[in-house]
Amino acid sequence: MEIDKAITECDDRRLKTKYSNAIYVIQRTLALYSIEEVAFSFNGGKDSTVLLHLLRAGYFLHKGEKSCSNGDVKDFPIRTIYFESPSAFPEINSFTYDTATTYGLQLDIIRSDFKSGLEALLNAKPIKAIFLGVRMGDPTAVGQEQFSPSSLGWPPFMRVNPILDWSYRDVWAFLLTCKVPYCSLYDQGYTSIGSIYDTVPNALLCINNSSGSKEVFRPAYLLSDGRLERAGRVKKLPSSVCGHNPAVINGLDNVDLHKSSLLTASAIAVGDEILFGTVEDQIGPSLCRKLHSIGWAVSQTAVVRNDIDSVAEEVERRQSTDDMVFIYGGVGPLHSDVTMAGVAKAFGVRLAPDEEFEEYLRHLIGDQCTGDRNEMALLPEGITELLHHEKLIVPLIKCKNVIILTATNALELDVQWNCLIELMRSDDVLLMMQSFVSKHLTTNLTDVEIARPLSKLCLEFPDLYIGCHRKSRKEPLILYFKGKDQDRIESAIEALNKKFCPGAFVEINSS
Ligand SMILES: Cc1cc2nc3c(=O)[nH]c(=O)nc-3n(C[C@H](O)[C@H](O)[C@H](O)COP(=O)(O)O)c2cc1C
Numbered sequence: 001m002e003i004d005k006a007i008t009e010c011d012d013r014r015l016k017t018k019y020s021n022a023i024y025v026i027q028r029t030l031a032l033y034s035i036e037e038v039a040f041s042f043n044g045g046k047d048s049t050v051l052l053h054l055l056r057a058g059y060f061l062h063k064g065e066k067s068c069s070n071g072d073v074k075d076f077p078i079r080t081i082y083f084e085s086p087s088a089f090p091e092i093n094s095f096t097y098d099t100a101t102t103y104g105l106q107l108d109i110i111r112s113d114f115k116s117g118l119e120a121l122l123n124a125k126p127i128k129a130i131f132l133g134v135r136m137g138d139p140t141a142v143g144q145e146q147f148s149p150s151s152l153g154w155p156p157f158m159r160v161n162p163i164l165d166w167s168y169r170d171v172w173a174f175l176l177t178c179k180v181p182y183c184s185l186y187d188q189g190y191t192s193i194g195s196i197y198d199t200v201p202n203a204l205l206c207i208n209n210s211s212g213s214k215e216v217f218r219p220a221y222l223l224s225d226g227r228l229e230r231a232g233r234v235k236k237l238p239s240s241v242c243g244h245n246p247a248v249i250n251g252l253d254n255v256d257l258h259k260s261s262l263l264t265a266s267a268i269a270v271g272d273e274i275l276f277g278t279v280e281d282q283i284g285p286s287l288c289r290k291l292h293s294i295g296w297a298v299s300q301t302a303v304v305r306n307d308i309d310s311v312a313e314e315v316e317r318r319q320s321t322d323d324m325v326f327i328y329g330g331v332g333p334l335h336s337d338v339t340m341a342g343v344a345k346a347f348g349v350r351l352a353p354d355e356e357f358e359e360y361l362r363h364l365i366g367d368q369c370t371g372d373r374n375e376m377a378l379l380p381e382g383i384t385e386l387l388h389h390e391k392l393i394v395p396l397i398k399c400k401n402v403i404i405l406t407a408t409n410a411l412e413l414d415v416q417w418n419c420l421i422e423l424m425r426s427d428d429v430l431l432m433m434q435s436f437v438s439k440h441l442t443t444n445l446t447d448v449e450i451a452r453p454l455s456k457l458c459l460e461f462p463d464l465y466i467g468c469h470r471k472s473r474k475e476p477l478i479l480y481f482k483g484k485d486q487d488r489i490e491s492a493i494e495a496l497n498k499k500f501c502p503g504a505f506v507e508i509n510s511s
């Protein structure tokens with residue numbers, strides 16, 4: 001069998017391991033289910049192309065036909081499903097059809113959406129397990145294992161993900177080692193392919209040509225940093241959300257972008273030492289100012305103990321309420337460094353070794369780790385994205401909408417924040433929102449005098465933050481009006497002035 005032969009004969013040890021693990025998953029599946037009970041979800045993408053050849057090899061080995069050196073190229077009895085969409089690239093469609101002909105795939109073409117298409121298919125056929133080319137790092141891989149039952153609300157079947165732990169590099173090592181055909185778009189700089197509306201060639205593969213003629217891109221397998229595989233995926237936002245600073249956003253799964261133009265973040269500090277009062281949290285206040293400066297509202301800052309459950313509880317609560325959560329402290333190899341485990345627990349996933357992160361740590365600390373694994377390279381499985389920047393020795397870690405900062409003081413935070421802001425443009429990490437505008441007033445009136453009219457004003461202007469504070473009991477009150485619309489602030493101040501004698505409030509600088 002040519003695939004098995006190519007891998008057996010190559011000297012890429014890592015690829016061999018990935019291959020044999022994937023083949024093991026396939027063989028387990030073929031042992032558990034009959035051939036009529038399994039299906040393969042194929043869409044002409046690189047990951048499903050890898051899976052096709054693994055399935056061909058796995059099926060061949062399952063049949064025990066090792067004596068026959070090549071097998072029949074068209075011997076592939078696993079039902080193959082392709083959800084064809086009008087927004088698919090024509091190159092993807094033609095590759096899918098050509099591949100079906102070359103390898104004798106029994107292609108079921110489904111033209112409805114995934115869910116109802118699967119419902120109809122499962123009603124008509126005895127399918128119990130479906131092979132998918134999902135890989136860790138894909139947004140849809142979150143929480144999945146090699147065998148994962150379909151989600152609630154989906155028809156019941158087993159999702160089988162033999163290449164869940166494959167990296168971008170592994171995918172290309174396999175396709176090139178086995179010399180199998182893949183969709184031509186990958187040779188034109190596309191690194192991950194969605195629809196014609198959301199996919200462009202990956203700018204990181206662009207060859208600068210001075211002549212000003214059409215841009216030229218290098219092939220996908222030359223992308224050196226696989227974490228940037230999805231850099232060619234574009235998400236367009238409604239302009240109302242973007243204010244004056246439109247930006248793309250990716251990974252903010254639970255943001256209802258149509259809801260409002262306000263995104264909220266929270267900050268969680270992990271550290272008994274802060275709760276003892278022996279160390280002062282510098283990062284929280286600085287983070288609040290930074291978030292505020294890019295138009296985000298901070299809904300809460302919290303300090304929790306170095307305890308997995310305390311971290312997990314807080315992260316679980318905040319990640320479901322806020323658009324982004326920042327957590328810092330408790331990151332490292334010590335017994336008290338529980339942040340990573342807490343984040344994993346909050347999302348119901350386990351900690352698993354991350355080879356790419358391990359590689360960074362090896363550069364940093366050499367082989368000083370205890371045992372044969374670097375415990376610091378254990379990251380929440382299936383939900384972790386490494387945010388790489390050339391100015392960072394170790395990438396930032398993002399688990400769904402939680403960013404784990406390794407900064408231990410305000411200066412280190414400055415560096416990490418500036419990198420995040422730069423990544424914002426290229427890697428869709430944070431959304432730059434319309435900035436806040438604010439006005440501050442001072443008054444010699446007492447709290448009691450202004451309390452009622454001010455609460456009425458808050459009801460009249462629910463879109464503004466209207467607040468008061470004072471520097472000391474003896475000093476005059478300071479009122480602030482904060483929002484995204486200057487005119488609304490002016491109107492609120494005018495309405496306030498009308499409720500009192502002229503000159504009762506005086507505008508001051510915000511500092
Ligand atoms: C065969 C198959 C099974 C799927 N099963 C599930 C599922 O159980 N739960 C789920 O949330 N999504 C499921 N999906 C949908 C995918 O997770 C994902 O939403 C889909 O691939 C859309 O990707 P796109 O938005 O990038 O096109 C399934 C998709 C396919 C093709």
Ligand SMILES: Nc1ncnc2c1ncn2[C@@H]1O[C@H](COP(=O)(O)OP(=O)(O)OP(=O)(O)O)[C@@H](O)[C@H]1O
Pocket residue numbers: 041042043044045046047048049081082083084131132133134135138191192193194
């Ligand atoms: N339209 C579809 N029809 C059938 N299966 C699909 C479809 N879209 C996605 N899938 C399944 O989901 C898997 C993951 O899709 P994904 O887009 O991440 O990978 P890919 O298309 O194989 O490669 P790439 O990341 O380069 O686009 C596919 O490998 C395939 O198994």
Ligand SMILES: [Mg+2]
Pocket residue numbers: 043045192193194
């Ligand atoms: Mg794809």
